[in-house]
Amino acid sequence: MSNREKIIAAAIKHLNKEPTASMARLAEAIGTSRATLHRHFASREALIHELGERSLDRWEASQNEAGLAEAAASGDPERIAAALRTAIHLFVLDVDEYGFTLTDHFLAELPDLVARANELEEREVVFYTAAQRAGVLRSDVPVRWISYAVYGLLIAARDSLRYGNVARRDLDKLVLETFLNGNGAGGIP
Amino acid sequence: MSNREKIIAAAIKHLNKEPTASMARLAEAIGTSRATLHRHFASREALIHELGERSLDRWEASQNEAGLAEAAASGDPERIAAALRTAIHLFVLDVDEYGFTLTDHFLAELPDLVARANELEEREVVFYTAAQRAGVLRSDVPVRWISYAVYGLLIAARDSLRYGNVARRDLDKLVLETFLNGNGAGGIP
Structure with a gap:
């Protein structure tokens, strides 16, 4: 699984629990940096x-x-x-x-x-x-x-x-x- | 109906159509100023x-x-x-x-x-x-x-x-x- 796929899988899992999570909160919850998350998705809307x-x-x-x-x-x-x-x-x-x-x-x-x-x-x-x-x-x-x-x-x-x-x-x-x-x-x- | 009640009624009506509306958007949609809306509700969360x-x-x-x-x-x-x-x-x-x-x-x-x-x-x-x-x-x-x-x-x-x-x-x-x-x-x- 690519890093992007791993991020997506973890993001779905977390959003099912906390659907209003911000990008900062998501990065924290899935154990990645905000910079990495933003490299894959320019905005919350894009994700x-x-x-x-x-x-x-x-x-x-x-x-x-x-x-x-x-x-x-x-x-x-x-x-x-x-x-x-x-x-x-x-x-x-x-x-x-x-x-x-x-x-x-x-x-x-x-x-x-x-x-x-x-x-x-x-x-x-x-x-x-x-x-x-x-x-x-x-x-x-x-x-x-x-x-x-x-x-x-x-x-x-x-x-x-x-x-x-x-x-x-x-x-x-x-x-x-x-x-x-x-x-x-x-x-x- | 007090102004507060009028704002609440209009806000519910608009949020049913656009549930993600920001405070600025809500104020615009219900025809009031942002200042008036904020006087009644300090934040979107409060509303x-x-x-x-x-x-x-x-x-x-x-x-x-x-x-x-x-x-x-x-x-x-x-x-x-x-x-x-x-x-x-x-x-x-x-x-x-x-x-x-x-x-x-x-x-x-x-x-x-x-x-x-x-x-x-x-x-x-x-x-x-x-x-x-x-x-x-x-x-x-x-x-x-x-x-x-x-x-x-x-x-x-x-x-x-x-x-x-x-x-x-x-x-x-x-x-x-x-x-x-x-x-x-x-x-x-």
Whole structure:
């Protein structure tokens, strides 16, 4: 791993714990000098931009690995359900690694990253729409809401991990189960 | 409304749109001078602290108005389900007004606010535990997860409102329905 890669890996790890850390604080926390950190990243914004880009790379890779586009095109309920399960599994791994990027207000103001995030969201909306048509997801719910609900539950997964309140190995299942079947016991008066 | 209250109301409104706004930017956006803004709030942190406190006041007021503690103590499924419905309704209104505070990284680092947020979360966990015992919520799911899931779905509601993709009047129902019954169509292979 190059020095640059080591710095990036350490910066992500620290920002997940302290998302507001300044460049000086980050340098200290990851055990490098401010000069070295600044040689690789001219500003905090440049560093955040790179981390944001990587988290979007990961999101895209997970969409591809889960085969969302192919499953949507097939229209086959079994393939769609399997792709959904794989996607949630991969997304939970991703938020474990890139947690702070999910809600970083600075990232949400970098126009090129926002544009790319919107594109990835559109791809997912195409998949959720196909899932509604195939009878895998409810069709009486706006597809945008479905997309936001997945995002919200991934934030819930991230925070569960961060505060250590829920066992790591149960999270995939909790996100998927809550998303598909909810937390109601069925017999609500 | 005093000048201070007017400034606070305008600051919340603007921070919901641009959560990283500096004091200078905020003063400009809300149409006041930097000197006036600084007379009321010595620093950005002081302003954020006040807004965070108000959002916690609101959270507490909504818990009380929904009667979570009384419903939990009663153990009555009907009362618990009604309190849950009221709470979600009020929480959706609250995130509409105090949206940015839900994921503000600076707020999450102010120790007294974190301590109070944890206390309010504990109160809610007591309620969700009672809801599990009364058969309103699934008891095979960790109660902490239930609490995080509500939080995540409220973030989803906030973003739905922010980007205008989902009709305002449907949101309560979407949050509650997703939380209780999920978005699965039932016939998943």
